[in-house]
Amino acid sequence: MLWHGLSWLLHPIWLPMVSAALLFRFQPFLHAHFPAQMAWRIAGSIGLFTAVVPGILLLMMRSLGWVESLNVERRSDRKFLLFVSVVAHYFSFQLLKNSVPVSAIHVLLLGSLVATALTFLVNLIYKISLHAVGWGGMAGMVIGLWPTGILYFFLVFCSALLLGGLALTARRALGAHSWGEIGLGYLLGFSVFALCFQWFG
Numbered sequence: 001m002l003w004h005g006l007s008w009l010l011h012p013i014w015l016p017m018v019s020a021a022l023l024f025r026f027q028p029f030l031h032a033h034f035p036a037q038m039a040w041r042i043a044g045s046i047g048l049f050t051a052v053v054p055g056i057l058l059l060m061m062r063s064l065g066w067v068e069s070l071n072v073e074r075r076s077d078r079k080f081l082l083f084v085s086v087v088a089h090y091f092s093f094q095l096l097k098n099s100v101p102v103s104a105i106h107v108l109l110l111g112s113l114v115a116t117a118l119t120f121l122v123n124l125i126y127k128i129s130l131h132a133v134g135w136g137g138m139a140g141m142v143i144g145l146w147p148t149g150i151l152y153f154f155l156v157f158c159s160a161l162l163l164g165g166l167a168l169t170a171r172r173a174l175g176a177h178s179w180g181e182i183g184l185g186y187l188l189g190f191s192v193f194a195l196c197f198q199w200f201g
Contacts, residue, residue, distance in 0.1 A: 003170040010167035013054060013136025016089075016112045017047030019141060023104050026151040027047040030104060042100055049092035050112065054085045073176055075127040080121040103200070104145075111137060112197035115189050122188070129177045131184025135164030140190035144197025 023032045024039035058081060061067045067077040094111040100106075115137050122128050138160045146153060168186070171177050177185075 003173045006170040012130050013051045015134040016050040017043050019108055027104055049088045053088045057084055058117050078123050083097050086120055089116050096158050100121050107200045111193040115192040127181055127183045129185035131167045131171050132182045133189035135167055136186035137188030137193040140193030144194040
């Protein structure tokens with residue numbers, strides 16, 4: 001029961017929205033120039049595309065019997081859901097790129113789009129841990145922001161590692177993934193976000 005709860009609480013579907021909120025709180029420029037109300041509005045918009053839309057689709061697919069369970073354990077069950085997630089991330093990126101003049105948010109959405117697209121492609125031939133991609137991306141984002149400055153870097157980075165470790169331990173304890181699937185996912189997410197923030201951040 002504990003592992004199931006952790007798996008849902010730390011689900012990667014929430015991470016683009018949470019990452020945006022972290023940027024507004026801990027990236028010095030964003031923290032200084034954007035009021036909390038605007039920051040939450042932008043983070044909420046990201047959550048609408050990257051969490052609510054895929055979440056509703058997953059519930060519909062489960063009710064129609066298109067997926068075995070809401071955990072989407074089978075690789076074949078993930079194909080359409082990941083494809084829709086790529087489309088949702090793309091629309092989120094385009095919408096906020098044109099309406100929100102915040103480069104760090106654009107880089108976050110670009111990293112999320114690229115990581116989701118690569119996950120979709122890898123999933124066609126090999127099962128990969130979505131939790132690992134998400135939490136690897138969170139750690140990669142923090143590392144990528146380090147050269148340009150991030151408030152309370154050590155605390156934020158250690159928190160990302162700890163929460164990611166709990167999420168991946170839960171997935172392994174539930175028998176959802178092998179260590180290879182987890183390691184590949186973490187490496188993919190970390191690399192994409194670290195490179196995106198170092199190049200474009």
